Amino acid sequence: MLGNDVTFLNHGSFGARPTAVHEHQEALRRQVERQPIQAIDADMVELMPSIRSSLATFLGTATDRLDLVANASEAVNSILRSLELSPGDELLVPDHAYGAVHQTLRYVAHRTGATVKVVHVPVPVHDSQELVNLVQDAMTDRTRLLLIDHVTSPTAIRFPVRELAAVARARGIDVLVDGAHAPGMLDLKVDSIGATWYIGNLHKWVCTPIGAAFIVTDPDRIDTLHPAIISHGYQQGHVEEFNWQGTRDYTPWRSIPFVLDWIQSEWGWDEMRRHNHQMASWAHVMLCEAWEVEPISPLDGSLLGSMATLALPESIRASYQQLGPLHDHLRDEHAIEVPIMEWDGRLWLRVSAQLYNRPEDYRRLADVVRIMAG
Amino acid sequence: MLGNDVTFLNHGSFGARPTAVHEHQEALRRQVERQPIQAIDADMVELMPSIRSSLATFLGTATDRLDLVANASEAVNSILRSLELSPGDELLVPDHAYGAVHQTLRYVAHRTGATVKVVHVPVPVHDSQELVNLVQDAMTDRTRLLLIDHVTSPTAIRFPVRELAAVARARGIDVLVDGAHAPGMLDLKVDSIGATWYIGNLHKWVCTPIGAAFIVTDPDRIDTLHPAIISHGYQQGHVEEFNWQGTRDYTPWRSIPFVLDWIQSEWGWDEMRRHNHQMASWAHVMLCEAWEVEPISPLDGSLLGSMATLALPESIRASYQQLGPLHDHLRDEHAIEVPIMEWDGRLWLRVSAQLYNRPEDYRRLADVVRIMAG
Numbered sequence: 084m085l086g087n088d089v090t091f092l093n094h095g096s097f098g099a100r101p102t103a104v105h106e107h108q109e110a111l112r113r114q115v116e117r118q119p120i121q122a123i124d125a126d127m128v129e130l131m132p133s134i135r136s137s138l139a140t141f142l143g144t145a146t147d148r149l150d151l152v153a154n155a156s157e158a159v160n161s162i163l164r165s166l167e168l169s170p171g172d173e174l175l176v177p178d179h180a181y182g183a184v185h186q187t188l189r190y191v192a193h194r195t196g197a198t199v200k201v202v203h204v205p206v207p208v209h210d211s212q213e214l215v216n217l218v219q220d221a222m223t224d225r226t227r228l229l230l231i232d233h234v235t236s237p238t239a240i241r242f243p244v245r246e247l248a249a250v251a252r253a254r255g256i257d258v259l260v261d262g263a264h265a266p267g268m269l270d271l272k273v274d275s276i277g278a279t280w281y282i283g284n285l286h287k288w289v290c291t292p293i294g295a296a297f298i299v300t301d302p303d304r305i306d307t308l309h310p311a312i313i314s315h316g317y318q319q320g321h322v323e324e325f326n327w328q329g330t331r332d333y334t335p336w337r338s339i340p341f342v343l344d345w346i347q348s349e350w351g352w353d354e355m356r357r358h359n360h361q362m363a364s365w366a367h368v369m370l371c372e373a374w375e376v377e378p379i380s381p382l383d384g385s386l387l388g389s390m391a392t393l394a395l396p397e398s399i400r401a402s403y404q405q406l407g408p409l410h411d412h413l414r415d416e417h418a419i420e421v422p423i424m425e426w427d428g429r430l431w432l433r434v435s436a437q438l439y440n441r442p443e444d445y446r447r448l449a450d451v452v453r454i455m456a457g
Numbered sequence: 458m459l460g461n462d463v464t465f466l467n468h469g470s471f472g473a474r475p476t477a478v479h480e481h482q483e484a485l486r487r488q489v490e491r492q493p494i495q496a497i498d499a500d501m502v503e504l505m506p507s508i509r510s511s512l513a514t515f516l517g518t519a520t521d522r523l524d525l526v527a528n529a530s531e532a533v534n535s536i537l538r539s540l541e542l543s544p545g546d547e548l549l550v551p552d553h554a555y556g557a558v559h560q561t562l563r564y565v566a567h568r569t570g571a572t573v574k575v576v577h578v579p580v581p582v583h584d585s586q587e588l589v590n591l592v593q594d595a596m597t598d599r600t601r602l603l604l605i606d607h608v609t610s611p612t613a614i615r616f617p618v619r620e621l622a623a624v625a626r627a628r629g630i631d632v633l634v635d636g637a638h639a640p641g642m643l644d645l646k647v648d649s650i651g652a653t654w655y656i657g658n659l660h661k662w663v664c665t666p667i668g669a670a671f672i673v674t675d676p677d678r679i680d681t682l683h684p685a686i687i688s689h690g691y692q693q694g695h696v697e698e699f700n701w702q703g704t705r706d707y708t709p710w711r712s713i714p715f716v717l718d719w720i721q722s723e724w725g726w727d728e729m730r731r732h733n734h735q736m737a738s739w740a741h742v743m744l745c746e747a748w749e750v751e752p753i754s755p756l757d758g759s760l761l762g763s764m765a766t767l768a769l770p771e772s773i774r775a776s777y778q779q780l781g782p783l784h785d786h787l788r789d790e791h792a793i794e795v796p797i798m799e800w801d802g803r804l805w806l807r808v809s810a811q812l813y814n815r816p817e818d819y820r821r822l823a824d825v826v827r828i829m830a831g
Contacts, residue, residue, distance in 0.1 A: 084487065084490035084491060085490070085491060085492070086491040086492055089492055091492075093494055096493070096494055096498075096704075097493040097494065097497055097704055098493070099490065099493060100490055105486070105487075105490060109483060109486075112479075112483075113458070113479075115667075116458035116459070116473065116474055116479060117458060117459060117460040118459070118460055118463055118465075118794065119470070119471040119472070119473060120467055120470060120471065120794050120796075121788070121794070123471055124470075153527075153703070153705060154703035154704045154705060155703065155704075156686050156687075156688050156702065156703030156704075157686050157702075157703055160685065160686045160687055164538070182689055183687075183688040183689045183703070186687055186688060186689060186690075186691035186692075187687040187688070187691070189691065189692075190683065190687045190691055284704070286704060292706070293489075293704055293705065293706045294705060294706050309564065311534065311685045311686055312530050312531050312534045312685055313530075313534055313557075313560055313561040313564045314530050314557040314560060314561070315556055315557045315560060316560075317560035317561070317563065317564055318560075318563075328530065328531075329527070329528035329529065329530030329531055329557070330470075330471055330528045330529075330530075330658070330660060330667060331527060331528060331667065331668060332666070332667045332668050332706060332709075335706075414495070420492065420494050420495070422494075
């Protein structure tokens with residue numbers, strides 16, 4: 084449904100919907116309006132088990148570990164605000180984590196007297212073991228929680244979440260994996276990761292309507308988890324608590340089984356992931372060469388999914404100290420939508436690769452930035 | 458957009474949308490899909506001040522006191538979970554409050570050691586002063602919060618919120634008015650009520666798309682309020698904190714100015730409210746007579762908005778001890794959608810009156826229930 088007047092290189096922020104998905108949801112929305120009580124109440128009670136079951140299969144988890152929320156921020160808030168923390172407890176997070184998640188950690192720490200400990204992971208990153216070592220070295224006897232992104236937002240690097248979860252949990256540390264970007268981008272087997280909680284968005288790389296995300300919880304810890312919005316189901320178990328969080332448009336959740344089937348039959352999930360990963364890896368190499376910048380992860384794409392973050396050429400960074408004007412210049416003057424990220428005191432550019440993208444899109448970006456850099 | 462195969466007497470739960478409103482939102486949703494980054498990010502930053510300003514005028518408050526959320530449950534959770542409570546603090550609430558709100562109070566009390574004190578307000582209620590006296594008598598030196606509904610959900614009674622707010626705040630008690638049903642039903646002048654927080658839904662009686670609600674906060678207390686979903690804006694003031702709560706479908710918020718104008722020009726808010734109040738008051742009297750049941754509020758409608766709750770005839774209550782089967786019988790056998798409420802150990806029926814309802818709708822309900830009662 085994207086307009087053809089824009090070169091859209093930011094699938095990663097909010098995703099994009101195939102027309103068939105939008106139209107499926109719109110039909111559901113009209114059905115809701117025909118009889119809102121029936122559709123929002125009785126129908127959802129009847130449909131939720133099969134919605135959760137189809138998503139659980141896709142994610143590689145069990146239905147009774149899975150709950151739905153509206154977005155990854157809501158998932159993170161539900162988990163962090165359910166923790167019982169004490170002064171002195173440490174919440175450990177790499178500096179590659181998403182900005183909003185850092186804010187939620189700070190809020191929870193402020194309320195409880197816990198401390199947020201941010202571990203700096205310098206770039207370039209050479210391999211997974213380096214990431215494991217850096218994060219592991221930051222764990223202490225006071226660490227209560229490790230929060231790691233599966234695919235980081237500012238730097239687009241795949242973290243070795245399975246290895247880190249094993250190390251942390253062996254020390255009694257809870258592990259929250261923020262997989263906001265992972266579903267649909269990586270071949271997920273959530274239960275094999277072994278996290279305490281794994282959360283993800285569906286409206287990014289699974290291409291559902293906006294408003295669909297999930298939490299997978301270790302069965303041993305599921306009784307202590309509550310949604311950010313406490314409602315009728317409180318103390319009736321996590322399924323009742325999460326299934327109803329006030330009057331919402333529940334059609335994004337209802338659309339999940341359709342989207343999973345439709346993409347499988349139209350393109351195939353494996354083929355889509357392979358295509359996107361190859362294109363992102365190719366664009367990564369091509370842009371590093373075009374701009375003569377050092378890559379922040381290996382050029383073989385071994386730490387990439389379907390996004391890549393690039394350093395901007397030095398001369399561009401000299402003209403643009405802030406992200407807003409540079410982003411707006413690319414959008415307004417060159418009709419290129421691409422995110423400029425501020426991280427570790429510098430500006431970066433992140434490209435996404437989705438089926439609607441063509442090599443020409445990235446070549447245009449390469450040329451525009453090269454010319455801007457003089 | 459309601460199907461004409463159902464007699465829809467439950468506008469109160471989830472509202473219903475005029476076709477023009479649905480189509481306006483659908484056009485916005487398509488616009489979002491054309492360029493999601495522009496629409497969700499830059500456009501919302503630009504539009505939020507005018508959205509909040511037009512709603513503030515409608516509600517009788519100032520723009521800088523007003524924040525948007527998705528529904529009343531999210532509003533209540535934001536407020537209650539922002540409170541700094543200590544063991545021994547009392548949270549006072551009449552037993553007419555909404556079930557989900559009781560649950561949020563219990564959760565917050567459980568986390569902090571505070572106590573929820575439920576004050577029983579017996580029916581029938583004869584006048585406002587009786588309500589003021591009962592609630593006032595339950596206040597103690599330990600009462601930190603009074604939570605009162607403007608129009609109650611199970612009993613559909615208008616509480617004297619201005620008088621109760623004055624009494625409570627004079628004693629240093631914070632007052633949260635749950636106006637879930639009030640906007641569009643009552644002629645609101647929120648600031649004149651004098652509550653610490655006033656919250657309401659827009660997708661009920663204002664007929665916006667599902668996913669629009671608000672919080673109005675006393676300026677002296679606004680710095681201590683945080684959304685249930687902490688995100689990028691944390692510690693940048695309430696406007697930044699509430700304007701972005703993760704990736705959501707923000708088109709319900711964007712539709713607010715259109716709905717406010719459209720209903721004003723199509724029917725007029727005053728005329729709509731007057732029509733609905735008159736019809737609810739008439740149905741109240743007619744149903745009490747038809748079923749020979751005692752009214753729970755005065756028959757002149759002085760404590761009603763555009764809903765009325767009726768006791769069910771004794772013989773019906775003998776056959777149906779639970780609300781589900783009775784609701785489903787009316788829906789499936791008689792194509793009448795009307796909520797059966799459980800409250801104070803008994804079953805009740807609540808009718809709503811909205812422009813699409815006709816006197817015949819209520820007469821059909823009267824006949825069906827009379828025949829069922831034998």
